[in-house]
Amino acid sequence: MSFTRSCLCLSLVLLASSLNLRAAPLDEPLKPLPAVPQQNPERVELGRQLFNEPRLSLDGNLSCASCHRMEHGGADTKALSIGFDGKPVAVNTPSVFNASLNFRQFWDGRSTSLESQIHEVLQSSAEMGSTWDHVLQTLSADASYKNAFAKAYPNGVTLGNVQNALASYERTLVSANSRFDQYLQGNTDALTTEEKYGYQRFKDYGCIACHQGVNIGGNMFQKLGVMADYFAARGNPTEADLGRYLVTKDEEDRNVFKVPSLRNVAVTAPYFHDGSVKTLEEAVSVMFRYQLGRVPSEEDKSLIVQFLKTLTGEWEGKPL
Missing domain, CATH: 1.10.760.10 (Cytochrome c-like domain)
Known part of the structure; x- marks a missing residue:
């Protein structure tokens, strides 16, 4: 056997050995988290800004991040979060991390999508207490938001686009690699x-x-x-x-x-x-x-x- 052929054979053996050392996924009833879905990065960034925007609430003091605290696993340290009116909400705030993987939203499962959950929370008299007219007027009057929406969506600032941007950001909140x-x-x-x-x-x-x-x-x-x-x-x-x-x-x-x-x-x-x-x-x-x-x-x-x-x-x- 030639030296070249010997080296080739040795290389193949080493390659096979390295492949065998790679651990195979375990056959368990629980599965790892999936990868973050590919999305429009401009919409995700816009959603991130909106998630942290207190002007979405009626009094301009409460954002999504006020209750879904990223430094606390996307939940709240309080038993019951405080709504825009200063009163406790009815139920404990669940984590926003991996919420996109739930089959329903809210404890009572009344919402079937992130978009409909956003739609309800924004208008809830116990949570953000806002209206879509107020939100759309506020965002349209802000030049930076108006430009960001124009880049991310052909039709600019709309109710559906606000919901989509927020939901796009929330779909990136996958807490992988536990x-x-x-x-x-x-x-x-x-x-x-x-x-x-x-x-x-x-x-x-x-x-x-x-x-x-x-x-x-x-x-x-x-x-x-x-x-x-x-x-x-x-x-x-x-x-x-x-x-x-x-x-x-x-x-x-x-x-x-x-x-x-x-x-x-x-x-x-x-x-x-x-x-x-x-x-x-x-x-x-x-x-x-x-x-x-x-x-x-x-x-x-x-x-x-x-x-x-x-x-x-x-x-x-x-x-x-």
Whole structure:
């Protein structure tokens, strides 16, 4: 065999070895987050500006970012965010990260798209309290916004274009590269032994029955209080506790809510639609009691919490 041919054979062996070393994705019921969809960058940037624009609210003091705080995982630190009128809103503010992957928007699932969610929040008397006439007049009177819309959209400033720009930006808010995603992609060293045990407990106890899909939730409705009466124990019932019933008026939907995504759950306290739970440990205990009717050992609960902390992803190259 010639020297050249020997080198070629060796190169092929080394190449084959390197390919074999590449870890294959794990065959698990949960899947990694998808890549951010390709979109018009001018529309995304315009949406980012609008997301941070307080003049969208009636009094000019409240933006989307006021409640969806990027430094807090896209959620709020308050149990109930404060609306434009200075009063608390009815339910806890969910994270805007990965919201585009939910099958419905809002806790009661009344909106089927980001655009319709934006349409409702902007006009809500408890949230931004604005009108589309006010928004379109404000943006059209601002030369920089008028020029930005003209570049991004042939027909300039319109209701539909404002919604589309905001939704385009929100679709970029995908918190990829969590350690759990790295694990699912085949890097089994991304999780500690305890975190892997926690994931197994998460599956064994049946948490995965509701917290499923790429968003580890956000793709189904479920009653809060399957095995015990959560609301009787908490007390002080509110209209918001009725959940999806407020949309359908169907008795079967009483106290039913969209199952929240667990992605970034470690950095988005407080928890549940009422914001009543302050810690992740307590949230796990509540779920065991009211949804599973079980009492986990302290070890199992600790392992599950450790697993949940691996779901924190990145944004703009930094951990949330």
